Amino acid sequence: HVITANNNGCISEPVVIEVIEKPVITGSISGPDKVCLSVPYTYQISENEPGAIYVWSMHSGSGAVVGSNAGTQADFTFASPTATIKVVKQYVKNGVTCESDPVYFDVSQIVVTPTIINNSGLSMFCPSSTYTFTADTNGIPVDHIKWEIQPSNFGNIISGANDGTVTVGLNEASSTLPGTLLLTVTKCNKDITYPFTINLLGNL
Secondary structure, X not given: OEEOOEEOOEEOOOEEOOOOOOOOOOOOEEOOOEXXXXXXXXEEEOOOOOOOEEEEEEEEOOEEEEOOOEOOEEEEEEOOOEEEEXXXXXXXXXXXXXXXXXXXXXXXXXXXXXEEEEOOOXXXXXXXXXXXXXXXXXXXXXXXXEXXXXXXXXXXXXXXXXXXXXXXXXXXXXXXXXEEEEEEEEEOOEEEEEEEEEOEOOOO
């Protein structure tokens, strides 16, 4: 744009003003939407226009950018159950910064609530027999699985002590007390334990 001033026919020297169009982000943010707290995750914007600066920050919730907050990708850690990150696109010309509207991305904390699937469907179990049980983590992959039987003389783990499905051998009934199959899963550096009561025939 060229601007001049006119005062009773006296026209000033023209002044050239360059107008920078407001940037627009056409891409979207990609990255994990389910996260462990205090663990870094990488997020990326699906565009990379020449001359543009992409600036990342937290919009809501607790968390922080790890390392640089400028570029087509950034690392974040989170400290609250839910959070929202954002990115804006900037152009800088002649000391003037023009910024786009932000693009947002929501994340939430991974919550594992494991249960045990009784593959036989029985409510009473025979002594001196084997049965299989499966860990149900609602489709969430976990870092570690451990199965145990209590008390230790109630039975033993035949196979799958650290697998999604376990085979359990039950001993002869030595008391009227039931036993407990314990499933412990590890996710986000936390152990979550789920108990399953095993009643033997004759113990009810």
